[in-house]
Amino acid sequence: MTENSTETHYTHTEDSLQAIDAYWRAANYLSVGQMYLRDNPLLREPLKPEHIKAMLLGHWGTTPGQNFIYAHLNRLIREHDLNMIYLSGPGHGGPALVANTYLEGTYSEVYSNITQDEAGMKKLFTQFSFPGGIPSHVSPECPGSIHEGGELGYSLSHAFGAVFDNPDLIAACVVGDGEAETGPLATAWHSNKFLNPVTDGTVLPILHLNGYKIANPAVLARISHEELQQLFFGYGWTPYFVEGDDPKIMHQAMAKTLDEVIQSIHAIRQQASGQDKIERPRWPMIILRSPKGWTGPKEVNGLPVEGTFRAHQVPITDPATHPGHLAQLESWLKSYRPEELFDEAGRLIPELQALAPLENRRMGANPHANGGLLLKDLHMPDFRSYAVPLEKPGSIHESDTTVLGRFLRDIIRLNESQRNFRLFGPDETLSNKLNAVFEATNRQWEGEQIPTDEFLAPDGRVMEMLSEHQCEGWLEGYLLTGRHGLFNSYEAFIHIVDSMFNQHAKWLKVTRGIPWRRNIASLNYLLASHVWRQDHNGFTHQDPGFIDLVVNKKSEIVRVYLPPDANCLLSVMDHCLRSRHYVNVVVAGKHPAPQWLDMPSAVTHCTRGIGIWTWASNDTGYEPDVVMACAGDVPTLETLAAVSILRQYLPDLKIRVVNVVDLMRLQSASEHPHGLDDTAFDLLFTENKPVIFAFHGYPWLIHRLTYKRTNHRNIHVRGYKEEGTITTPFDMTVLNELDRYHLVQDVVDRLPQLRNRMAYLKQQMQDKLIEHRQYINTYGQDMPEVRNWTWGI
Template sequence: RISHDELTALLTGYGYKPYFVEGDDPMPMHQLMAGTFEAVVNEIRAIQKDARENGFRLRPLWPMIVLRSPKGWTGPRVVDGVQIEGTFHSHQVPVTDLDAKPERLKILEDWMKSYRPEELFDENGTLVRELAEMAPKGSRRMGANPHANGGMLLRDLRMPNFRDYAVDVPKPGAVRAEATRVLGRMLRDVMKLNQNSSNFRVFGPDETSSNRLDAIFEVTDRVSTAEILPTDEHVSPNGRVMEVLSEHMCQGWLEGYLLTGRHGLFSCYEAFIHIVDSMFNQHAKWLKVTREIPWRRPIASLNYLLTSHVWRQDHNGFSHQDPGFIDAVVNKKADIVRVYLPPDANCLLSVADHCLRSRHYVNVIVAGKQPSPQWLDMEAAVRHCTVGIGIWDWASNDQGAEPDVVMACCGDVPTLETLAAVDFLRQHLDVKIRVVNVVDLMTLQPSTEHPHGLPDRDFDSLFTADKPIVFAFHGYPWLIHRLTYRRTNHDNLHVRGYKEEGTTTTPFDMTVLNDLDRYHLAMDVID
């Protein structure tokens, strides 16, 4: 309801050239809209022609149409003395209670007849020929446009060999690395290999460098068509990294990119990915429904990389500490969602390669960016990630016997604290410990609930049927209980994780505040 001048200023400030189609008389409005459409399409074609012939020069003002018509236009104007057209009363169903108020049937009949159906359909209810022939043909039809069925245009990414970026791990814990920085070098080469096909982009809310993915800027830039200042770094109109401090805009960009047949990765601080919860939810629902439609081709998966996570917010504090996005993700259909928490850089490389090649999923990868101990050499990491869960024999001492306790871990920091607790316990107690590490969170569910779920027999072979389990988890503890509540040994499962305690403090103090540190884990075993 703002003025014409104010609305024009608003949209011009957004970078558009607005065209207004305004009124309440249908026939003049139809003519005005037809003429405006023609003018706008011609303007768009001129912009495209100039860019294709001369390359990028100046950021164009793209035309847009603003239609201002009464709400509920051409519907019933008044029902029982209440104004409908042009008011909020026209929302949803403007004529109701037809059984109780049969006089309203006349209102409904007049409304339907106002569209003169006898001029639109023949006696068989078929659209008359002269109107049917006006419809576009072939791929000019909206539903037949290949960009509306992006899987038809989708081409596999050209992928480097992820093993080429491996961290050399002579023995577990002997070296340290920044997992996402290692991944950044692989993503750089994914970008490089696919530059000619122009089908891969990285999206994020101004965090690509912060999340240690800045190797990407060796081969491309952040894209911007606005003024570029001398102080800007890695910014150009042709960049393939799309950054703006708006998570929901990044999500919308990525969804549109995937739906039209391309590939992408969304890198985000873990706590702030919650901003797109509802958008993720709708995309997951769309994937679920379209999986069941034969003519819908699968599209590239929506890949989230969540880093700068809850356990390493050293200077940002409590506001940046929330691992709960994965709780929302696992609510969706098992055929659609995958959640991975690689414990080190080599596992992250293996998982990322798998996710970038996948189709029609939502993949969530949670990984740290800070220097951390590396546990597995590349071949061991590949074997571990292929299964998604497994016993780390090198950290266990129950070989050839039943363990006294199972110590499980999922996530990089919980893995570190678990292994430190195991080392402490083995030095001071005569106790047989089995260490189980989880990369693929969905393996914890039964195979009847998720395609990646372990059968009960396999699950029991890892966690035993009756021994105590101390589980150190990256996120909220109750998620592990949700995923495992049907398992044989669930009653003996004790989970430590984030329990909404945090502040600006040291990484180790964060684990202490949430009873996830090595000493609390050791005490759980002793107790």
């Protein structure tokens, strides 16, 4: 039943294996009960239709296999005093994790109404997939979980993120054979090339081959034993096989295999601890092949169920109105012999209670699965000491992310002893100009190195793999187990993790309402190489739409920041890295650009989140004729350039410049905690004056955020309109009509008093656009008056 056996042989007594089998039967019984019953939880009377739930929801197919794994891991934890958490990749196996955390006692500790007796069991059953109850998958409500059932494909990435910098932790990760077909999971097997056996913990993958997905065979379940073994050997793992359907044989095989696996893990770690140069180890993994819906009905309505796709969800579909189905369900439940497992009060008998680990060694109670319990504040340098010195607005050009890199470098240095901060990204740390971090650390890399490599070491704070999925999953696992991090990425390609962001935001939203869950560090994104400065990459790299997705989430969870310069970026990032339980999205430029605010002004502006730039405005003491608003570094530059033209040609025109750093300030205070109330919004944007708004992203987002505002009808937004190519930086703004010349024309068009007398100015702006096109087509760069423009008012 097992391969790759070591020379040490393990035997387990029949009594010990029978006890594990009984515990497994108890978990299976509770799992079936959750799916079907709302009364008569211990079958103390014949099963009746009124004992059955009106709606039958849940997933049986993966559940018995996961119960089997959990019971055997409990034994391993007790015998070896292991620090272990459990990740359920086939996350719809919610009944299994709820059942097991109930059996070990954790569930009743966090939910005092779900007591360890018949009444508590009834509530446990009734709440499952029931209005006002709990979901059918492994959800945040389930103690011990750091992986949501909807996150198909990310379990192994989360497991690795959990064990980075946790040398004592083992993350047992059950991978479903359907899940194994997803791109993220298929790539995640390579995470073993990044695991340091001295400073990091251990991931124990358990590939659960039960043969089917919802309706189709699973690919890995239908390839030969030899091919499967070679596949994982090629990935760098040592696969151990446990295969069959006879419980007695399978218990012996699983117990023996786990003993061999834990011996292998201990040997790897012991060997690595005594070496100066660490060779990448070949970590063990388990391939468990068991029938889908194991121990369930063999057939229903004359069709085979166990071992087929029909076992995926609810095998017996109509017990409330179909007498044959009711009898079959009762027979199924009684096959687990509950009278042997639970006493008269409905408690698990003491002999079986003793099989669960104790206190925090229980997988449902492990503090690493409630990471806020372990979270420590970062040691933070004073971000003000990294300020770009500035005598007047626009007098200096600097790369915003280059400046930020020095701040991040010193955060890494200050937290070296705590080992609780990492930077994640898909091979873009240097490209995004965060070069300074490599003065303090390297990329973590356990593979072969050659002399021409740079910044690679077995122990580093930077995690890079050219897979946004892995970087996101690693970071989420790192955060969920009580640490801090930052994900830097090209803006256009952060869309690759849209669904992962969705699920993490949902996790944060749900856990805010669970009293026993503790807040974790925020998920921080730095999006650089953004839409307006992708001149050499072109259209494929031009997409600012991630922030549109982000603002769909609950307002108490999401924040979006568009700092206009380096000092504002420093202030914003300091705030984000100190924050808890948010998703923070920060968009910043990497190319040298004008710097607008000195540090004291930047702190004030970022604290406010939105404000009038008085030095760029000339409406002090007057009602403005027009409001020029901007959000984002390039829109801010083009807005100020347009203002300089307007003030040159129309010195009497009263212009108010409003800059937005915190995008959610635009939303109503009733919709978002950062939102401005209507009075404050009207004071900034007026109640009836034209507002020309230059925005970093798609224009419609500003309209979404402001549609209820008094002056919304007068807000005209310029932003990205899906026009792009390989071109000059300024031409990107021209193609999308966000440039200074279009903004000036917008002002002329929207002020009736200017339309007739400013025809010459409008034509001059149109001529400038023609001149621009001719110039870049001839010289391949922007006009000198654009390249060399500075704020001179």
